[in-house]
Amino acid sequence: MKKTMKTLIQNARVVTPHGMADVSVLLDDERIAEIDPAIHTRADQTIDAAGLHLLPGVVDDQVHFREPGLTHKEDLQHASRACAKGGVTTFLEMPNTNPATITAQRLAEKLALAAKSSLVNYGFYIGATPHNVEELKKARRTPGIKIFIGSSTGDLLVDEQEALERIFAQTTLPITAHCEDEATVRRNAEKYAGVSDVAVHSKIRDHAAALIATRRAIDLAFRHQHRFHVLHVSTGGEAEILADHRDLITAEVCLHHLFFNIDAYATLGTRVQMNPSLKTAADNARLWQALQDGHIQVIATDHAPHTLEEKSRPYPRSPSGLPAVENSLALLLNEVHLGRCTLEQVVRWMCDAPARVWDLIGKGRIEKGYDADLVLVDLEKEHHILDEQQETKCRWSPWNGRTLKGSPVRTWVMGNEVFRNGRFDESIKGREATFDHTRGGYWKTQ
Ligand code: DOR
Numbered sequence: 001m002k003k004t005m006k007t008l009i010q011n012a013r014v015v016t017p018h019g020m021a022d023v024s025v026l027l028d029d030e031r032i033a034e035i036d037p038a039i040h041t042r043a044d045q046t047i048d049a050a051g052l053h054l055l056p057g058v059v060d061d062q063v064h065f066r067e068p069g070l071t072h073k074e075d076l077q078h079a080s081r082a083c084a085k086g087g088v089t090t091f092l093e094m095p096n097t098n099p100a101t102i103t104a105q106r107l108a109e110k111l112a113l114a115a116k117s118s119l120v121n122y123g124f125y126i127g128a129t130p131h132n133v134e135e136l137k138k139a140r141r142t143p144g145i146k147i148f149i150g151s152s153t154g155d156l157l158v159d160e161q162e163a164l165e166r167i168f169a170q171t172t173l174p175i176t177a178h179c180e181d182e183a184t185v186r187r188n189a190e191k192y193a194g195v196s197d198v199a200v201h202s203k204i205r206d207h208a209a210a211l212i213a214t215r216r217a218i219d220l221a222f223r224h225q226h227r228f229h230v231l232h233v234s235t236g237g238e239a240e241i242l243a244d245h246r247d248l249i250t251a252e253v254c255l256h257h258l259f260f261n262i263d264a265y266a267t268l269g270t271r272v273q274m275n276p277s278l279k280t281a282a283d284n285a286r287l288w289q290a291l292q293d294g295h296i297q298v299i300a301t302d303h304a305p306h307t308l309e310e311k312s313r314p315y316p317r318s319p320s321g322l323p324a325v326e327n328s329l330a331l332l333l334n335e336v337h338l339g340r341c342t343l344e345q346v347v348r349w350m351c352d353a354p355a356r357v358w359d360l361i362g363k364g365r366i367e368k369g370y371d372a373d374l375v376l377v378d379l380e381k382e383h384h385i386l387d388e389q390q391e392t393k394c395r396w397s398p399w400n401g402r403t404l405k406g407s408p409v410r411t412w413v414m415g416n417e418v419f420r421n422g423r424f425d426e427s428i429k430g431r432e433a434t435f436d437h438t439r440g441g442y443w444k445t446q
Contacts, residue, residue: 005044005415006026007372008037008041009024009025009049009376011048012025012053014366015347018344020053025366027415029372030372030414030415031362032370035368051380052378055346056347056352056366056374057089057090057373057413058089058351059355059364061252061298062092062094062302062303063079063092063093064094064302064321065303066079068110070097070098073306073393075117076118078391079393080119080120080430083119083326085391085411088120089120089363089375090123092354093124095126095156096127097154101124101125103135104135107139108141110124115432118429119426119428121371121413123360123432125144126173127145127156128148130158130163133166133167136170143359144173144176144358145176146176147164147175147217148177149182149213150209150213151182152321153304153319173437174441175229177230178231179210179213179238180205180213181208181209181212181216182213185204188203189204196316198265199266200315201277202265202278206277207235210235211238214233221249227248229251231302232300233296234257234283234287235276235279238251239289243293247443247444248443252296252300253287253296254300255299256302260272260398261278261280268398270318292341292345297349297353297442300328301324303325305323305394307394323390323394325392326390327404329375330385331399331404332349332350333379334405336406337379343379351365352365358435360434372412381405381407381409382403382404383403384402384404385402
């Protein structure tokens with residue numbers, strides 16, 4: 001019989017969405033066995049975490065890890081190292097790889113690739129096309145269905161009303177979407193054809209494009225009473241309509257739409273070209289407020305690497321997207337120091353909420369019986385984000401040169417310590433995330 005390994009993490013301050021407590025946590029193999037165990041509890045390994053905070057591992061519900069097919073930009077091995085370093089213990093990856101993940105067979109193939117090379121836990125969305133509703137109906141082993149209602153990197157697009165109605169009517173998995181109105185974007189692109197200043201990207205993919213598509217998707221969800229998660233909300237206008245969720249709608253905001261706005265083009269150029277585009281400082285403020293008000297529940301990265309060489313092509317030939325997965329938690333810890341939010345809120349937005357939105361089993365909390373996916377953070381430790389030190393294969397960050405206060409220092413995936421103070425244990429492999437969609441998502445759980 002396999003011998004289980006008991007680990008006792010002592011003296012850390014344990015953070016939940018509801019508060020903090022100075023308690024020990026006992027891990028038994030891959031699970032959290034006990035919170036505040038009896039004083040003489042024996043373990044194979046005892047970790048003194050005095051002065052540090054213990055958080056559930058981050059669940060990033062929107063990443064693009066480019067494997068298969070686009071591995072010159074990123075691959076599962078580099079990206080999952082970046083996750084481990086950043087305190088992300090579970091990622092949910094998008095279907096716009098090459099080939100795209102649009103059948104149960106392709107989904108199984110991607111899961112097999114990740115089983116071989118991912119250091120952290122993984123799950124993969126199945127992508128919608130105008131013609132694959134039968135595949136979407138039979139898909140299992142997935143958080144849900146991704147629809148590109150507006151086109152972005154890759155050729156996945158479903159914007160005909162009939163096809164969208166069919167998907168919302170006939171499928172049962174939760175649906176999520178990239179919401180930018182294709183017709184609006186095309187019209188604007190014609191208007192600004194020939195302009196090579198990347199700042200025009202925000203005029204092409206404008207406020208109206210985001211608002212029209214998000215309204216359209218929410219209307220579909222309400223009419224078909226279908227669970228729906230809005231990806232990367234970028235405008236205050238969308239945040240306003242999300243206040244009326246009627247227990248069916250959840251939403252995500254990405255770090256770049258909180259931290260950057262159109263002023264950033266002047267210094268960062270195409271590094272901050274992404275879809276949906278950057279909006280204004282007023283939108284930044286309204287998105288933060290929507291998080292505070294609970295109208296947006298999740299923070300994710302939309303980690304979407306491209307090489308710097310690709311990024312240096314003149315606009316509009318430069319691709320959209322930026323890497324972020326290894327800095328997301330640290331960026332939020334820094335905001336805690338700045339007084340923008342609390343550590344409890346960071347845990348709610350980055351761990352608890354995404355796990356509940358996607359019905360993840362055993363994730364997002366430090367509670368007895370949950371998976372031992374954990375990150376220990378040193379709130380006082382300062383570090384610099386530097387391109388050349390990034391683990392992502394594309395080796396750059398839009399936050400290059402920034403100094404942050406607060407760093408993830410140790411990360412456990414299913415009870416195994418995969419990252420410790422700059423070193424990785426590459427022998428550790430993550431597991432396939434599992435989903436119980438009968439739970440009914442965020443609004444049906446607490
Ligand atoms: O900027 C983006 N890049 N937005 C997306 O939705 C896709 C992503 C990518 O895959 O490059």
